[in-house]
Amino acid sequence: MNFPEVPNSITAQPLIELLRGLPVRDLHGNLQCGVTWIAEDSALVSEGGRFVACPGEKTHGRNFVNEAFERGARIVCTETPLELPAGMTQVRVSGISRVKHQIAQRFYDFPQYDLDLIGIIGSEQRTPVSSIAHFLLDNWFNPTGLINAEVCDFGRTLRAAELTTPEPCDLYRLLREMIAYERRCVVMEITTQGLLRQRVR
DSSP, X not given: OOOOOOSSOOOOEEHHHHHTTSOEEEEESOTTOEEOEEESSGGGOOTTEEEXXXXXXXXXXXXXXXXXXXXXXXXXXXXXXXXXXXXOEEEEESOHHHHHHHHHHHHTTXXXXXXXXXXXXXXXXXXXXXXXXXXXXXXXXXXXXXXXSSEEEOSSOEEEOSSSSOOXXXXXXHHHHHHHTTOSEEEEEEOHHHHXXXXXX
C-alpha cells in the first residue's frame, strides 16, 4: 500500500513523548530520537520510522526487522527481546496489541475524537451496507469518508483497500487523512477477524 502525503503533514515526535505512561518493560537505545512514521508492515517503513514487531496471521513481525532497518526504521517496538542491527533502538512493552493503538493514537493526535465514527459489523452484507450508509450520510448529512473491503474514500480522492479493517498504525493515519480531507464522519466496515486481531478497540 502506497500512501500519498497527508495534506496536513505530521512532524517528527520525540519517542519519549509517545511512550509516556505506557507499560514499557525495558528500552535499549536512544530515547530522544524523533519518530516520523509508524508501521506494522516493514514494506511501509520510511526513514526515521518506528516498526512495530508483533505476531501476524502467518508470521511474526520480528522476522522483518532487518528489512525495516534497511528501509530506514531506527526504532522497533516488541514484546519479546530481539537481536537488532547496530544503531536500532528497542522498546519492549507489555500488551503490544493495546500499546500499538495507544502509540498510533498519540502519533496522529487522536483523530477518532474529531470524527463521528460508524462501524458496520456482523453481516455478510457489510460492504454494500457500508457503501449505502456512506452515500446517504455524505449526501444528506455531513462530509463522510468510507473505509471498507473495496475502497478508502476521502471525498476528493479514492484509494484501493488492502485490509477491510486496517491495522492500528494504518487506521489512525487514515482517520487523520479523513480530517485533512475535511471529512466529519467516517463509515467503517469491521470484520470478525479485525475484532479478533484487535484492529479496533
